[in-house]
Amino acid sequence: MTATLRTSPLLALALALLVTGCDGGFWSGEPEHRERTDNPEILARGEHLYQQYCAACHGEDREGAENWHQPDEDGNWPPPPLDGSAHTWHHPWWQLKDMIRYGGQARGGTMPSFEEQIDEEDAEAIIYWLQSHWPDEVYEAWLDYDRNTPTPADWEEATGREWVTHTD
Ligand code: HEC
Structure with missing residues (x-):
């Protein structure tokens, strides 16, 4: 009994950590340094x-909408290309994951959330x-960018902007 009482707060803490960890969120709390993979199953x-x-909006060949660099008549930005020709390399790993899972609506964009359909590994x-399709020089530029802004705090400091996510 005493033993249970003594261990339970620790257990509760461990469980709480586990729950927050599993919840995923957009930020795992640790910088993740990822490199490209050629693992055929993952690809x-x-x-x-x-x-x-994603293809319905970003195009079958990841080419984006035709006029992606101009807001439409309602002031919304169309889906940009994801093939390395636009500014996707300008998003560190954690930010790409946040964008893909939770969309852009928290920041005034129109991309929907895929929280229910897409988990972190997806x-x-x-x-x-x-x-795997980005030109090497784009990927290298992304690697630099990712290494320089490995946490939301680093990114906010580097850009002077705030990264708002649906969990804020
Ligand atoms: C209904 C259309 C729509 C769908 C479906 C969609 N997106 Fe988007 N996406 C957008 C729009 C529009 C933007 C621009 C930001 C905004 O308005 O939220 C965007 C922005 C992005 C960005 C940021 C790119 C950059 O260069 O800044 C990424 C990455 C992205 N989408 C990935 C995806 C992925 C991966 C999927 C599939 C899971 C997906 N999107 C599905 C419309 C869509």
């Missing part, structure tokens, strides 16, 4: 998910697949 998973959930598979 196939990413491609499949992309075609299922989002990672999509990023791996997208990056």
Whole structure:
């Protein structure tokens, strides 16, 4: 009995950590340094998910909307290309995951949330697949950017902007 009483607060803490960890959120609390992968299973998973959930807006070949660099008549930004030709490399790993899982609506954008359909590993598979198609120099620029802004706090300091997510 005494033993249970003594261990239970620790257990509660461990459980709480586990729950927050599993919840995923957009920020795991630790910088994740990822490199491109050529693992065929991961890439196939990413491609499949992309075609299922993303191609309708971002294009079958990831080419984005035609006038993606101009807001439409309602002032909304159209879906940008994800093929390495636009500014996707300007988002560190954690930010890409946040964008893919929770969309852009928390920041005034129109991309919907995929929280229910896409889990963290799915989002990672999509990023791996997208990056497997980026030209090497774009990927290298992304790596630098990612290494320089490995946490939301680093990114906010570097850009002077706030990263608002649906969990804020
Ligand atoms: C209904 C259309 C729509 C769908 C579906 C959609 N997006 Fe988007 N996406 C957008 C729009 C529009 C933006 C621009 C930001 C905003 O308005 O939220 C965007 C922005 C992004 C960005 C940021 C790119 C950059 O260069 O800044 C990424 C990454 C992204 N989408 C990935 C995805 C992925 C991966 C999927 C599939 C899971 C997906 N999107 C599904 C419309 C969509």
